[in-house]
Amino acid sequence: xxxxxxxxxxxxxxxxxxxxxxxxxxxxxxxxxxxxxxxxxxxxxxxxxxxxxxxxxxxxxxxx
Numbered sequence: 001x002x003x004x005x006x007x008x009x010x011x012x013x014x015x016x017x018x019x020x021x022x023x024x025x026x027x028x029x030x031x032x033x034x035x036x037x038x039x040x041x042x043x044x045x046x047x048x049x050x051x052x053x054x055x056x057x058x059x060x061x062x063x064x
Contacts (some may be wrong), residue, residue, distance in 0.1 A: 003028065 005013070017027040052059065 013024055013027055017024045020027065022030075
């Protein structure tokens with residue numbers, strides 16, 4: 001895979017990777033992994049909220 005990013009972002013990536021003592025490739029992989037994890041957590045939270053909305057009456061009855 002080839003990834004083209006703007007020069008300014010490339011420099012920020014280079015500086016960040018250097019500060020962490022890792023390669024730019026490792027920094028990109030970590031960033032992608034964190035992004036995917038956040039998206040999964042966000043989707044799970046959204047699904048839970050939708051479940052509660054759709055089943056509010058049942059949840060309230062079970063709570064009694």
